[in-house]
Amino acid sequence: MSDQPAITLSDIGKTYVVRTKAGALRRHRNEVKAVDGVSFAVEAGEMVGYLGPNGAGKSTTIKMITGILTPTSGRLRVLGLKPVAQRRMLAKHIGVVFGQRSQLWWDLPLIDSFDLLHHVYATEPGRHKHNVAEFIDRLDLGEFLTTPVRQLSLGQRMRGELTAALLHDPELVVLDEPTIGLDVVSKHAVRTFLQDVNAQRGTTVLLTTHDLDDVEQLCKRMLIIDHGRVLLDQSVADFKKEHGTRRTLVVEFEHVVDPVQLAHATVARCEGPQQWLSFDRSVTTAAALISELAELHAIRDLSIDEPEIEDLVRGLYKS
Amino acid sequence: MDSPASLGLYGRLLGARVRSDWQYRTSFITLLFSQALVTVLEFVSILLVLELVPNLGGWTPTEVAFLYALATVPFGMADLLMSSVERTANHVQAGTFDRLLLRPLPALFQISAIEFELRRAGKLLPSLGVGVWAVANVDVAWNAQRVGVLVMAVLCGAVIYSALWVASASVSFWAVGSREAANAVTYGGQAANQYPLHVYRNWVRAVLGWGIPLAFVSYVPSQWILDAENPLGMPSNLVVAIPVVTVAVLVAALGCWGLGIRHYQSTGS
Ligand SMILES: Nc1ncnc2c1ncn2[C@@H]1O[C@H](COP(=O)(O)OP(=O)(O)O)[C@@H](O)[C@H]1O
Ligand SMILES: [Mg+2]
Numbered sequence: 035m036s037d038q039p040a041i042t043l044s045d046i047g048k049t050y051v052v053r054t055k056a057g058a059l060r061r062h063r064n065e066v067k068a069v070d071g072v073s074f075a076v077e078a079g080e081m082v083g084y085l086g087p088n089g090a091g092k093s094t095t096i097k098m099i100t101g102i103l104t105p106t107s108g109r110l111r112v113l114g115l116k117p118v119a120q121r122r123m124l125a126k127h128i129g130v131v132f133g134q135r136s137q138l139w140w141d142l143p144l145i146d147s148f149d150l151l152h153h154v155y156a157t158e159p160g161r162h163k164h165n166v167a168e169f170i171d172r173l174d175l176g177e178f179l180t181t182p183v184r185q186l187s188l189g190q191r192m193r194g195e196l197t198a199a200l201l202h203d204p205e206l207v208v209l210d211e212p213t214i215g216l217d218v219v220s221k222h223a224v225r226t227f228l229q230d231v232n233a234q235r236g237t238t239v240l241l242t243t244h245d246l247d248d249v250e251q252l253c254k255r256m257l258i259i260d261h262g263r264v265l266l267d268q269s270v271a272d273f274k275k276e277h278g279t280r281r282t283l284v285v286e287f288e289h290v291v292d293p294v295q296l297a298h299a300t301v302a303r304c305e306g307p308q309q310w311l312s313f314d315r316s317v318t319t320a321a322a323l324i325s326e327l328a329e330l331h332a333i334r335d336l337s338i339d340e341p342e343i344e345d346l347v348r349g350l351y352k353s
Numbered sequence: 354m355d356s357p358a359s360l361g362l363y364g365r366l367l368g369a370r371v372r373s374d375w376q377y378r379t380s381f382i383t384l385l386f387s388q389a390l391v392t393v394l395e396f397v398s399i400l401l402v403l404e405l406v407p408n409l410g411g412w413t414p415t416e417v418a419f420l421y422a423l424a425t426v427p428f429g430m431a432d433l434l435m436s437s438v439e440r441t442a443n444h445v446q447a448g449t450f451d452r453l454l455l456r457p458l459p460a461l462f463q464i465s466a467i468e469f470e471l472r473r474a475g476k477l478l479p480s481l482g483v484g485v486w487a488v489a490n491v492d493v494a495w496n497a498q499r500v501g502v503l504v505m506a507v508l509c510g511a512v513i514y515s516a517l518w519v520a521s522a523s524v525s526f527w528a529v530g531s532r533e534a535a536n537a538v539t540y541g542g543q544a545a546n547q548y549p550l551h552v553y554r555n556w557v558r559a560v561l562g563w564g565i566p567l568a569f570v571s572y573v574p575s576q577w578i579l580d581a582e583n584p585l586g587m588p589s590n591l592v593v594a595i596p597v598v599t600v601a602v603l604v605a606a607l608g609c610w611g612l613g614i615r616h617y618q619s620t621g622s
Contacts, residue, residue, distance in 0.1 A: 050618055053528075097619055102454045104615050118615065125457040137452055141373035150369055153362050154456055182376065 038114060039075040040206050040238040041099060046072045046108035047262075048094050068094040070262035071108070078205070081232045081239040083249030083270070086259040087344045092242035093132075095259070096210045099240070100130050113206060126155065129199030133211035136191065137198055138183045144194045145179045148201060155202035162201065169197040173227060189220030196227060200237075207231070209241040213248055225251055244343045250274065260347050277346060279315040282339035283323055284308065288332040299323055307334070359462070366466035374471075388475035396479035403483075410551045411582030415491045417549065419579060422484030423503075424546045424571035427510025429477030435461075435515035437468030439536070442525035448620030460614060461519065491579060499578050502592055506574035509599040513570055516599075516606035517542065523606075526613030542567050549575075551584045558585070569598045 048069040053061045069091040076082050086092050097103040098110060101117035101124055110117060115124045130137070138147040152162045170176055173193040178186055186194065192212065199207060209228075213221045229252060232239050243249060249256045249270060256273060258266040266273070283299070286308045293301040293309060298318040303310035313323060320338055327333060374381045399421070406414045441464060444450040453460045493499065517539050542565045550558055550572040562568045576583055577592045 093621075097451070100455060102451050102619055103617070121454060122457045122459070125455055130455050132451070135448070135451065137455065139369055139373065141376045142369060146369065146372070150365060153365050154458060156358070 038078075039111075040078045040080070040113060041074075041076040041240065042109075042111045043075070043095075043099075044073050044109040046095070046098060046110055047106045048091075048098060048103060049106045068262055069098070069105075072259070072262070072264055073108075074257060074264060074267055076238060076240055078238050079232075079236050080255060081228070081253050082241075083253035083256040084240060084242040084259065085244065085246070085249055085256055085343055086242070087244060087347055090259045091262040092259060093210050094262075096130075096208055096240075096242060100128065100208055101125070126202065127205050129202070129204035129207040131192075131195050131199045131207070131209040131212050133192070133209070133214040136183065136195065138191070138194055140184050141182055143180045144175065144183055144186065147183065147194070147198055151198055151201050157202050161203065165201050165203070166197075169200065172230070173197060173223060189216050189223070192216060192220060192224060193227075196224065200231065203235075204237065206238040206240070209239070211242055211244070213243060213245055221248075228252060246340065246343060246346070258343075258347065258350065265347065265350050275316075277349060280341065281313060281315050281320065283311045283313060283320055284337045284339060285311065285327055285333060286335040288334050291331050294327065294330055296323065296326055310339075362458075363462065363466050366463070367469050370467055370469050371471065384472055388472040392475040392478050396482050399479060399483055400486075409549050410584050412549050413492075415487060416575070416579050416581050418483055419487040419491050420549060420571050420575040421547050422480055422487050423506060423510065423575050424543070424567075425480035426477065426484050427507055427570055428514050428543050428546075429473075429480050430507075430511040431514035431518065432476055433469075433473045434511075435465055435518050436473065436539075437465050437470070438518050438522035440464060440468040441522040445525050445617065446620075450617060451619055454614070454617075461610065493579055502574055502578055506570070506578075506592075506595060509595050510570035512599050513567070513602050514539070514543070516602045517565060520606040520609045523609040523613035526616045538565060546571055566598050566602060569595050 046069060047067070050066040050068055052064045052066055054064065056062045072091075072095060084092055084095065094103065098105050099112055099117060101112075101121035104118045112124060113127050117124055138144065139150065148166055151157075152159075157165075170179065173196065175190075175193060175197065178190050181190075183191060183194065196212070199209075207228075212224055212228075216224065225248065228239060228241070231237050239252075241248065241252070253270055256266075256268065256270050257264055282302065288307065290307050293304050294311070296311070299311040299313040301309050302312045311323065313320075324333075324336060403414050403418050403421075406417050408414075409417055412420070438461065441450065444453070444464070450460075453463045456463065488503075521536060521538055542561070545553070545557065545561060546567040550561060550568050553561070558568075561572075573587065573591050574595060575581065576587065577589070
């Protein structure tokens with residue numbers, strides 16, 4: 035199993051059929067092409083980011099990979115299995131996290147879900163105990179283990195979801211927007227944990243996100259998808275070199291001043307005492323710019339705008 | 354999945370369901386209590402009605418009670434264990450059916466356990482009461498063969514009703530709103546099946562015999578076990594067909610279910 039890719043998609047398509055009411059009995063039949071000829075492979079042990087704006091087709095792809103949805107066209111293999119036809123066998127070997135949807139028993143204490151999953155996956159008891167102890171320690175679950183899941187904060191719940199998805203030692207973990215809506219601390223916890231799982235257990239990881247930071251910090255390789263098609267498939271390092279280095283520094287001065295003149299930044303926008311300075315991270319740093327600015331005028335507030343995935347996708351279409 | 358292990362797992366999933374319900378214990382207890390009351394009332398009213406039943410096409414009131422029990426006990430068993438598949442429609446609509454497909458267990462097994470409702474046992478108890486009473490009072494020389502056919506009829510009946518539920522729940526993968534129409538088949542068929550087949554018009558007989566073959570749940574085995582009047586002139590060895598019909602219905606229902614799962618579209622976001 036180790037010499038073949040963990041996931042192979044060859045020209046995969048998915049068309050949803052949507053029926054809308056048009057009068058008492060008549061229905062309109064609409065087709066939505068959510069995924070349109072996607073091909074890529076993920077090697078065992080890789081950690082790949084699957085990026086795209088809202089509605090790009092990320093979740094649809096994940097649902098086909100995990101055997102929830104039947105592809106309309108194309109060929110799909112996951113861990114050497116056909117996801118829909120061999121769904122239950124595949125389920126034993128993969129872990130799945132949906133950021134928007136819980137896999138836990140909503141009304142029961144978190145620890146009960148772990149115990150139930152132990153039996154659902156028939157995990158060897160020693161292995162289960164070891165994993166539970168390890169994940170409680172790493173993800174700091176101790177404080178809320180006996181709290182009903184519905185009472186957990188999003189960050190706490192997500193840490194529970196990650197544990198639930200990994201308790202049965204899956205070879206592949208698939209995560210759909212695992213960091214969506216999380217605060218900075220929980221995001222960091224999730225990222226560090228995934229990195230460790232990938233590095234120490236050799237688990238293959240495929241994660242979707244619309245947060246570029248997730249990918250920059252976690253993955254060596256990324257794919258960008260939009261309107262159901264793969265726009266880009268390259269190493270994160272190359273991507274950063276080509277696209278990911280422009281940043282915007284937003285400064286608010288104490289008083290309204292003329293647009294500043296700096297060697298390595300240009301004023302993109304000016305609004306009262308606020309100015310938007312665009313700069314290239316490979317040429318200068320935000321810290322250098324800030325010290326230059328501080329010598330010119332008194333500063334009230336500062337922030338750095340990260341590029342949004344939507345902007346990047348727009349850029350990709352242009353180039 | 355070997356069967357003792359899956360029985361234990363089913364128990365655990367049921368336990369989780371009951372503990373979840375227990376989180377809202379006031380409504381849980383109220384519901385159980387009111388169901389218990391309804392159950393007692395239903396049992397009393399059935400006995401009262403059976404007292405008044407005239408001979409239906411040559412069947413004595415006790416024989417009708419036997420047939421009634423043979424229709425309603427399997428129905429109650431199927432109701433308790435499998436009518437939770439009705440909830441498929443809700444899971445499809447909410448997209449939470451996804452979760453069932455991500456676990457290494459059959460989706461039917463899971464939905465049966467996670468949507469289990471103890472109060473459904475309330476429908477089974479009065480039927481069992483009638484059944485016990487009818488078996489004790491009916492004019493039959495019980496022997497191994499008759500007991501065997503009775504047990505087989507109960508089990509096959511439970512499977513046939515379960516299969517009808519599964520088939521009608523499968524409809525929700527295509528059209529969520531059509532569940533009520535599908536329910537007409539299970540509940541309507543069940544209601545009709547509580548009386549001897551020969552009291553009905555021909556088209557009802559045809560539907561119950563060959564469409565949704567509920568006649569094989571109670572009328573066919575009752576007539577054979579009781580050696581009762583046979584105004585329809587059924588062949589005497591028709592009971593042999595019961596397991597065959599059961600398997601056919603089950604295969605068809607599981608086929609619909611499998612097709613439905615393949616057709617499942619989940620929901621956006
Ligand atoms: N169950 C569904 N039924 C109909 N249309 C859907 C369904 N799920 C997603 N879509 C549509 O398919 C497209 C891709 O959706 P999705 O895969 O959820 O994108 P993403 O996860 O990248 O936001 C969108 O246009 C969305 O509206
Ligand atoms: Mg999505």
